[in-house]
Amino acid sequence: MDTKREKDQDADCDKITAALLKSRTGEFDLESILFLKLRGLGIHDLGCIGECMNLERLDLSVNNISNLAALASLRHLSVLNLSSNKISNLESLRSCENIQNLNLAGNLISSTDSLHCLQSIRKLENIRFKDNTYNYTNPVCRNVAYRTVVLEMFPNIKVLDGERVVGRGSDLYQLCKDIDDTIKAGLYKNGQLVEHPDCKPWVEDHFWEIKRSNNAIVEEAYKQFNDVLHECRLLNNRATHVISQTERSMSLKKQPKQYAI
Template sequence: MEPRMEKGEEAESVKITSQLLKAKTGEFDLESILLLKLRGLGIVDLGCLGECTSLEWLDLSGNTITHLGPLSSLKALAVLNISSNRIVSLEPLSGCENLQSLNAAGNLLSSLQQLQCLMGLRHLENLRFSNPMGRLSNPFCATPGYRVAMAEMFPGVKVIDGERVSGCGSELYQLCKDLDNSLKRFHITGVSELSGLSKPWVEEGYWDVRPVRRSSIVEEAYKQFNEVLQECRDLSKRADDTISQVERALNIRPDSSSYVF
């Protein structure tokens, strides 16, 4: 699905200037800016954004951006959200050598070949090009099996479109996914509604997590542990809810000894 133009969008074309950045952040020196949220401002031209050379977290979602040229100089950038724009090329991102998370859902990327410029990014772990909940996608997402092809292109990536494909939690996610698929095969009255219970493995706010400073090794390890722990808690609750739904639909008495994991 292509990004939609909002009412009055053309009249609010904005170019990023040093004055705009200073007003948004309160920083006098552009090189001191670490986090920048410029969501839904009608931005068309990234202007002087490339001068924010220390920038680690950037949200440009919901604008009308077509070209990412200035981002090529952001070597420290770790998290980037460019969803819901009009981007046709990711080539400048090849210079973002520390990029870890990229959300580019809702743009105009037409083929998987356009992602080859990202293959040299060794720290890349999270990629999103489709967001069904937000009804955002890219033209190439209509290609059958594109997620499998992406997993082959980026063997180091752990999350694609909000679903873990490798790393901690991937086996548990697959187990829950298999359970969902099994439940969908039931045709008993009242069970069919269960097919809508499944939710994305990674919540919507996943892409808004601020990157931990690279020097904080202990803090980074603690953050990753808590992320995995929260995923396990969410999976446990989801499994309990699904089993309860099946019990009620089949009108059977719960027997804890019958569940073996």
């Protein structure tokens, strides 16, 4: 019963409190918290989150957050997920100088001018303003020059919106893209879709299943890996749907027209 009551309280907590943080992490001292996931709890007020001075990874995605002032004291943050909130002002992140990975997809950022405050974060390597997997975006992404401007503002960025833009990873990305294009080209012959036998999976069933761990760092890595697997499954489902629609459409085109006599 106590566990159920705690879950019910977490379901819509509105404000971050010391009691909430202790119940979620098991840590009595807030400064001992290194990893924190508060996704989808209806949070509006960040409350005492600023007291978690040693936080390194923080997930506040899918909430109702608009004011980031409480995050200004979190100087050790390296990974920050603020996707799917109501954020338009990023000024409070200026002092979070150790952020390397920042997810802002699905917010209300309207202009690249709002991003200048992030230029002081020299370690920033991965930044996201849109996420096609979850249909998250920002108004700024509608600007035709958005990508070019962002890359000029952040010359050290290695990954933008999930796509590698510099380094060896970008070469791998381009190679994969070329392979995909080649495969797509091979699916058609004289403009017609060619039938192919079903492909076998690369690995056996349950290959990607992960074991639980009592180590907090390993457990956090498992959670992040699970999130990636979830995104992959969503992409696979969408790809299957698109392929099915395309095949159905082409099948209809091949059928001879029938005329009433």
